[in-house]
Amino acid sequence: SAYDCQWDVSSARQIAEMMIWSSETTSAHGQAFNCTGDSHFRWRDLWPEIARWFELEPAFEPEGISVQRYLKDKSPIWDNLIKEHDLTPSPLQSLVSEGFLDKPMAIDWDAIYDMSKAKAAGFTELPAPLTTFIDLFQTLREDRVIP
Secondary structure, eight states, X not given: OGGGSEEOOOOHHHHHHHHHHHHHOGGGTTOOOOOOOSSOEEHHHHHHHHHXXXXXXXXXXXXXXXXXXXXXXXXXXXXXXXXXXXXXXXXXXXXXXXXXXXXXXXXXXXXXXXXXXXXXXXXXXXXXXXXXXXXXXXXXXXXXXXX
16 A cells, blocks of 8 residues: 555654754754655655666565565575675664564555745755665665675
């Protein structure tokens, strides 16, 4: 169901930028703000873009999959990737939070948030969804966490 829903995304970097901005900006003091990008996305549009960045062909399962169940027996494959690409040794399960993808992917409604209050107060760190993910993947690659 989540495949066709509209989503927003934010990163730890963007949240940190908002925290710094709000501590330095008088109009933000004592205020609560949403923190997300300025544009919404649908997974059906974003997954192919993410796959292209990894130089993979996107694949969709009409009935969906559980990421937790899928990764349950994949540790040997991950350990081989660590050796093959000289990655920082990290157990696969330490890289995927319990239910982090499974739970949000079970929703069947739009999950979008309004950034107009933050924008009106002067917050400008509003990356596009693909940029948010690519920045994360690039950082993970530079830190030798992923190939």
